[in-house]
Structures are given as structure tokens and as C-alpha cells.
Amino acid sequence: MNDFLPISRAEMEERGWTQPDFVYICGDSYIDHPSFGCAIITRVLESAGYKVAILSQPDVEEDAPFTQFGRPRLGFLISAGNVDSMVNHYTVAKKRRTTDFYTAGGVMGKRPDRATIVYSNIVRRLYPEAPILIGGVEASMRRFAHYDYWDNAVRPSILQDAKADLLLYGMGEHQIVEVADRLAAGEPVTAIRDVRGTCYFADRSELPDGYVECASFEKVRENKRSYAKAQAIQYNECDCATGHLLVQKHGDRVLVATPPSRPLAREELDRVYSLPYQRTYHPVYEALGGVPAIVEVEFSIIHNRGCFGGCNFCAIAVHQGRHVTSRSAESVLEEAERMTHNPRFKGYIHDVGGPTANFRGPSCDGQLERGMCKNGRKCLAPTPCPKLKVDHREYDDILERMRRIPGIKKVFVRSGIRFDYLNLDRDQTFFDHLVKYHVSGQLKVAPENCSDRVLRAMGKPGIASYRKFQRAFYQKTKQIGKKQYLVPYLMSSHPGSGLKEAIDLALFLKEEGLRPQQVQDFYPTPFSISTCMYYTGMDPFTLEEIYVATDPHEKAMQRALIQYFLPQNQQLVLEALKRAGRWDLIGFGPECLVKPDAKTAAALRARRQAQGEKRGQSRRPAGRQKGGREPWHSAKPSAGRPKSKKKR
Incomplete structure (x- = not known):
């Protein structure tokens, strides 16, 4: 018998168990390492004296995997895994990914879309009376009515679709032990209504005093302004020191979210990380090539x-x-x-x-x-x-x-x-x-953008802060005689970013001599403030309008501008520069981002000729004018190239 928790009936019986207290169903392959929520929750329960069996990536086309342990004594725990299943499966372009880093061998397709909902509904069908508790990132971030990027619509709380009894949000150590103890004491799951960091459905008549209410699911689904206001309320109440009981009506019932659980004290956190993790994947995955996700964290x-x-x-x-x-x-x-x-x-x-x-x-x-x-x-x-x-x-x-x-x-x-x-x-x-x-040669940091307008929408500091750090880093690196580099994370198409800001970012990269091999497009994931901006077109705290690039073609242009140097991006970059009126960045000079194709070269000649004729009719002194605006670091738009002091 190994020291991993049992993942099959045979392994459970090796331990001498006839019935587990809990069955933990997870969308990831089983990795017993504290970087993974499944490992932490199951080890915490084990340390509290509970028997936990793990059902990893069950085949949803068959009932047998879900019944192999029988009905657990206390209930089922369900999580999609370390990442939202839709994010895990699809790129921001909504294309199916080819590799699942949380699955043995990197194989895609071992968990269903919306895994929490699918697993929970199967368990509810097979064991109608068994308590079902859902948690993990997917459940936590979808606990209220939320915009779903893949449906391009507002969905209800995941608790409603999952038909579960209780949703545990946040990291979960405090909640899971308290709920387990109360279930073990014989308390029905429907009576557990006061554990911090949980959500449940109730009748309005059951609500205690002192709650805060945000707009209903039906209202936020139909009205974006109401959605933005609800998001601000939810965010403000998501504080362990000041948060209130928060409710949101869903049809005839009310979703109730208790205040967030307090964070673990230092001694508690130490104890969680001292539990007997095996710190790798279960041996059953060895023949499949292991689980890729362990590489970066082991x-x-x-x-x-x-x-x-x-x-x-x-x-x-x-x-x-x-x-x-x-x-x-x-x-x-x-x-x-x-x-x-x-x-x-x-x-x-x-x-x-x-x-x-x-x-x-x-x-x-x-x-x-x-x-x-x-x-x-x-x-x-x-x-x-x-x-x-x-x-x-x-x-x-x-x-x-x-x-x-x-x-x-x-x-x-x-x-x-x-x-x-x-x-x-x-x-x-x-x-x-x-x-x-x-520093192992490269240090990854996250300025994310160079436009202060976009950075403000991101909740990030202005680019001057990165500039200050960059100067100090390279000065210190030079002093010790090493060759070390900063690798900046950059994001395209975040709310607030239009073509102008995307061009500014391309100029920033050119000035820095950076040629990123990967590009991170903004990904509207559930419950983030930026996703609310993306969906509603407004800042939820001020209700001010904010520009959002939602057209796939414009997003493709913004993405291409970050990699303006790639030949396959030439046409998109040319189109973006023309659309933004930045003809001055098309050409062969050192300040240009891209060379013209034959059609663009002809258009440039025609523009110069027309500008020359126009200048000839003007009373202003002749001089070669530069169209467009100054690079990203300029304080003001340019009215044209400064006149040379040298006489012509």
C-alpha cells in the first residue's frame, strides 16, 4: 500500500475501509502536492480523522466509476480541479486546446466542460439523498450570477445548475472541517447555514437579519448597469473583516453567501503545509508519462x-x-x-x-x-x-x-x-x-501594458513604475557582472485598450528591443472586475463607460501588433496602422513598425503627393510633415515634425 489516498475500491480496501466518509471527485489527475486544492482539502480532512477516497477524472458516460466506493458516510465533495474547466479546455479565441497540463500524459478530454455541474448532476441522480458539496476555483468564481464568456450570456449561480446542497468558496480549510464535523454529528446538510465562506439556497422567509442584497439573476441578465452595480456590491462584501451576508434572488429562491472565511493564521498555514503530502502524482500515472503540472511546482x-x-x-x-x-x-x-x-x-x-x-x-x-x-x-x-x-x-x-x-x-x-x-x-x-x-538569467515581471489609461483599468501602476524598476535592475545586474534580463508579461485587448493603445504597446516593445514569442490576450474569466468591464462596458465602481474591444478582428489586430515583427502578421499590422491613421509607422525607416506591401506602397506615394500639393497651396513654410501622433511616451499629440534649425 502506498501513502497516497485511495483512488479505487481496491486501494480503499487495502486500508481496511468498507466505506469512506467522503468521496472527493476531481477533474484533475490526482497529484498529492499542496499546490493543488484536491491535495490540501483531502489531507486536511484526513488530519481531522476522516476517511477520504479520491475519484479522479471519472468517465461521465458510465455510472460505474461514480458507484465504485458506494455511498460515502457523510457526502460527496466535487471540484472541477485547479482551473475552471472552460478555461482549461478553450483558448481566448474559443478554440479547443490540445494539451491538458493537469491530466496524465497531457491528454485533453478527460474531464467534461462545466465539470462541476456534470459531476454533481450525476451524483444527484445516483444518490438523491447524499449531501453534495462543491468547491474549487470553478465553483468559487461562479458562486453568483455571472457573465460566461463561452455562452456570451449571464448564467445563474453554479450552485443552481449543479443541484448541490452547499458551495464552499475560497481556500476552504476552515469550512470543510466545520461542515464535516457537523455532518458527522448528525446535523442534516440543509441545516448548515451559518458557516463562513459558504453559499446555499433558501426561501426569503428563512433569511436572518443584517443581510445585503444585490440585483437578482433575472435583472443582471437583462440589464448591464444592474450587473455592474451587483458586481461592485459582491466585491465590496468579499472581505473577511467587514463582509456581510449577501443575497441574490434566483427565481423563487434566494442565493445566500455567508461572509468570507477568515484567512488561516500563520500557525494554521504552517500546519497545512506540514501534512504528509507525497509531493508528486499518483504512481498509476507513471506509465502514461506523468502529469505535466507537477514539473513547475514539485x-x-x-x-x-x-x-x-x-x-x-x-x-x-x-x-x-x-x-x-x-x-x-x-x-x-x-x-x-x-x-x-x-x-x-x-x-x-x-x-x-x-x-x-x-x-x-x-x-x-x-x-x-x-x-x-x-x-x-x-x-x-x-x-x-x-x-x-x-x-x-x-x-x-x-x-x-x-x-x-x-x-x-x-x-x-x-x-x-x-x-x-x-x-x-x-x-x-x-x-x-x-x-x-x-535570478536564473531571466526574471518575469508583469507591467502588462505601457498605456497609463489601460493600466488604470487593469488596476496596475503607471508605466513609470516599471521604468524605475527596470533601470535599477539592469544597473544592479551590470554592477555584479552578470547577463540577466527582464521578461515582461504583456496583455492585449484588455478593457480600455483600443488600436491607439495597442500601437503604443508595439512601439514600447520596439523601443525596448523585445520580441515576445507568446502573446496573452485578455481572457474574460468569471467574477473578475475586468470581465465585468468587458461585458458591461463600464467600470463597476464608477459606472463610467470604458472602451472594450469585442470584435474578434480588432482583437486579432491588437494581438498582431504585439508581434508586429512576424511576417504572418504584416497584413493585420498594416490594417491596424491605417485604421488608426498611423501611416508614419509604415515604411523602411528605424521608426517604422512594418514595411509596406505593393498596395500600401502605392497608397503611401499617393498620400505624399496629395500632401505635397496641399503644402504647396498653403501659406505656411514648406517642410516635410509627419502625420499621426508621437510615440507612446510622448505627453502630447504632435502637430507635426519640429522644424529643423538648419537653413534649407
């Missing part, structure tokens, strides 16, 4: 949770929360030391990070008592809050002590550095050590 360490950065396109704020908690130095270092005894470990820790690598504690002193700021106010953007606490000393100390552990050759921080936060630290010690010891 020898990486998560030291924190939550993110007060609050980027509008990110799910973390409404899933893990904006309150940052972190593991103790001893817990992190013990995990690193354990890695050195793993026969697969080669001496390199790939990453010591989390949602944001360099956050270790609350953003300000009053955060846990008074909660996070509401209505879209952020700790770092568009400018840093004066109350923000900036301190890298504990993180730097952990990395320094980790470097000294025998058997560890290198400790890397590969991504997740919030550079605008790092800029604010007057003590440069951590920055110096980061550049000297923890």
Missing part, C-alpha cells in the same frame, strides 16, 4: 497566500482574498530541507513565491480590523497608499538561510515579484540579493 515553495495588489483581471482577490498571510520562516525552511532528501531533487529550488512573491503580511496596520478599502481603491495603484507598509526583511532572511542549507545549490524567484512594491523599499538589501542570487 521543487517550488509557496510561502504566502492572498494578494493586496488587487489587479482587476485576477481571481485571487475574490478567491484567496486581499488579506496576505504567510508561513513562518521555520515552516518554509523545513520544506526546503525535506526537498534535499528527495532522490529527484537536483539542488535547485525553482521558486519561492506565491500569488505575489514579495508580500509577507498585511498592507497596513488596520487591515484585519477595518478590512480592505472598498469601491476599487487599491494599495498600490494608480499610486501607492501612504499607509502601505513596505518590508522585505523577513523574506530576504528566509532566502538567505535557504541558500545555506546543505544540498541546495540555487534558490530562484522566477515570477510573482511586485516591482512597484519593491520600488518603495528604501532598503535595497533584498533587491541587491534578488539580482545577485535569485
Whole structure:
């Protein structure tokens, strides 16, 4: 018998069980590593004394996989896996992906679309009286009525479609143990109505006092302004310190969301990461080539949770929360030391990070008592809050002590550095050590865009912050005599970005000498603020209109501009530049983005001739005019090329 939790009837019987307490149904292959929600929840339940069997990627065309364990004593736990099943299956262009990194062998198609709903409905049919609890990212982010990009419509709470009894949102450790204990004590699942971080349906007559209500499913489905207002309310109440009971009417019933669960205390987080994970995939997958998702995380360490950065396109704020908690130095270092005894470990820790690598504690002193700021106010953007606490000393100390552990050759921080936060630290010690010891040739950072208008819509700082970090990084790299590079994450077609902003981004890349091989298009995933902007065309906190590129062809042009240098993108780039009136960027000069084709060259000659004739009729001094606007870093639009001081 191995030390993984049982994934089959035979493995369950090897443990001497005749019935599990819970069956955890998951859309991913089973990986027993704390980077995966399935592993954390099942190990937490195990540590609380419960027997958990895992049903991984069952064949939904057959009943047998769902009945092999029989009816569990306490209930079924259902999750689509580490990623929303629709995001897992489809690109932003809604094309089917070819690889599933969370499935053995990378094989696509081992889970259904909308996996949580499909699994839950099968269980409800087979075991009508069994309690069903749904959770994970897919359920958490779809807990309210939400815009669904793939249907291009507003769907009801996933709890309604899944026909489940209870939805556990957020990370779930507190909720799952409390619910399990109450079920074990004989309390019916329909009576569990006061656990923080859960959702259920009720009659309005059953609602307690003190709730906050947002617009109904029917109203947000028909009215985008109502949708935006509801999103703002949901976001504001998604705070563990100040959140209220939140309700949303769905037909004759009311969806009830209890306030978010409080984040785990440091001691609790340490305990979660000390559980007996096998830290790899189940051996049954070895013959299939293993599970690709383990590669990046097997020898990486998560030291924190939550993110007060609050980027509008990110799910973390409404899933893990904006309150940052972190593991103790001893817990992190013990995990690193354990890695050195793993026969697969080669001496390199790939990453010591989390949602944001360099956050270790609350953003300000009053955060846990008074909660996070509401209505879209952020700790770092568009400018840093004066109350923000900036301190890298504990993180730097952990990395320094980790470097000294025998058997560890290198400790890397590969991504997740919030550079605008790092800029604010007057003590440069951590920055110096980061550049000297923890960069593996390239450091990935996320400026995301260069247009301050788009960055504001993203909830990110202005481009000047990235410029400051960039200068300091390369100066420090030069001082230690290394060749190291920044790799910026960039996003096209985010709300607020039109062709002008996309062209500015192309010019930014040209100026920086960057030629990205991959392009990230904005992906409207459920419950993010940016998705609300995409669907409604307005900022949910101000209700101001915001430009959104929804036309696939325009989005293709924005995407092509980021890779303007590729021959296959020439026609799209030419079309975008013409449409934006940026003929000055078509040509053979160093300032140009793309060379003209024969048709465009003829159009350019005709334009020059017409401009020459027009200038000849003008009383203004003759001079070669430059059309269009200045590059992205210019403060004002140009009226034309400045006159030369040299006499002609």
C-alpha cells in the first residue's frame, strides 16, 4: 500500500475501509502536492480523522466509476480541479486546446466542460439523498450570477445548475472541517447555514437579519448597469473583516453567501503545509508519462497566500482574498530541507513565491480590523497608499538561510515579484540579493501594458513604475557582472485598450528591443472586475463607460501588433496602422513598425503627393510633415515634425 489516498475500491480496501466518509471527485489527475486544492482539502480532512477516497477524472458516460466506493458516510465533495474547466479546455479565441497540463500524459478530454455541474448532476441522480458539496476555483468564481464568456450570456449561480446542497468558496480549510464535523454529528446538510465562506439556497422567509442584497439573476441578465452595480456590491462584501451576508434572488429562491472565511493564521498555514503530502502524482500515472503540472511546482515553495495588489483581471482577490498571510520562516525552511532528501531533487529550488512573491503580511496596520478599502481603491495603484507598509526583511532572511542549507545549490524567484512594491523599499538589501542570487538569467515581471489609461483599468501602476524598476535592475545586474534580463508579461485587448493603445504597446516593445514569442490576450474569466468591464462596458465602481474591444478582428489586430515583427502578421499590422491613421509607422525607416506591401506602397506615394500639393497651396513654410501622433511616451499629440534649425 502506498501513502497516497485511495483512488479505487481496491486501494480503499487495502486500508481496511468498507466505506469512506467522503468521496472527493476531481477533474484533475490526482497529484498529492499542496499546490493543488484536491491535495490540501483531502489531507486536511484526513488530519481531522476522516476517511477520504479520491475519484479522479471519472468517465461521465458510465455510472460505474461514480458507484465504485458506494455511498460515502457523510457526502460527496466535487471540484472541477485547479482551473475552471472552460478555461482549461478553450483558448481566448474559443478554440479547443490540445494539451491538458493537469491530466496524465497531457491528454485533453478527460474531464467534461462545466465539470462541476456534470459531476454533481450525476451524483444527484445516483444518490438523491447524499449531501453534495462543491468547491474549487470553478465553483468559487461562479458562486453568483455571472457573465460566461463561452455562452456570451449571464448564467445563474453554479450552485443552481449543479443541484448541490452547499458551495464552499475560497481556500476552504476552515469550512470543510466545520461542515464535516457537523455532518458527522448528525446535523442534516440543509441545516448548515451559518458557516463562513459558504453559499446555499433558501426561501426569503428563512433569511436572518443584517443581510445585503444585490440585483437578482433575472435583472443582471437583462440589464448591464444592474450587473455592474451587483458586481461592485459582491466585491465590496468579499472581505473577511467587514463582509456581510449577501443575497441574490434566483427565481423563487434566494442565493445566500455567508461572509468570507477568515484567512488561516500563520500557525494554521504552517500546519497545512506540514501534512504528509507525497509531493508528486499518483504512481498509476507513471506509465502514461506523468502529469505535466507537477514539473513547475514539485521543487517550488509557496510561502504566502492572498494578494493586496488587487489587479482587476485576477481571481485571487475574490478567491484567496486581499488579506496576505504567510508561513513562518521555520515552516518554509523545513520544506526546503525535506526537498534535499528527495532522490529527484537536483539542488535547485525553482521558486519561492506565491500569488505575489514579495508580500509577507498585511498592507497596513488596520487591515484585519477595518478590512480592505472598498469601491476599487487599491494599495498600490494608480499610486501607492501612504499607509502601505513596505518590508522585505523577513523574506530576504528566509532566502538567505535557504541558500545555506546543505544540498541546495540555487534558490530562484522566477515570477510573482511586485516591482512597484519593491520600488518603495528604501532598503535595497533584498533587491541587491534578488539580482545577485535569485535570478536564473531571466526574471518575469508583469507591467502588462505601457498605456497609463489601460493600466488604470487593469488596476496596475503607471508605466513609470516599471521604468524605475527596470533601470535599477539592469544597473544592479551590470554592477555584479552578470547577463540577466527582464521578461515582461504583456496583455492585449484588455478593457480600455483600443488600436491607439495597442500601437503604443508595439512601439514600447520596439523601443525596448523585445520580441515576445507568446502573446496573452485578455481572457474574460468569471467574477473578475475586468470581465465585468468587458461585458458591461463600464467600470463597476464608477459606472463610467470604458472602451472594450469585442470584435474578434480588432482583437486579432491588437494581438498582431504585439508581434508586429512576424511576417504572418504584416497584413493585420498594416490594417491596424491605417485604421488608426498611423501611416508614419509604415515604411523602411528605424521608426517604422512594418514595411509596406505593393498596395500600401502605392497608397503611401499617393498620400505624399496629395500632401505635397496641399503644402504647396498653403501659406505656411514648406517642410516635410509627419502625420499621426508621437510615440507612446510622448505627453502630447504632435502637430507635426519640429522644424529643423538648419537653413534649407
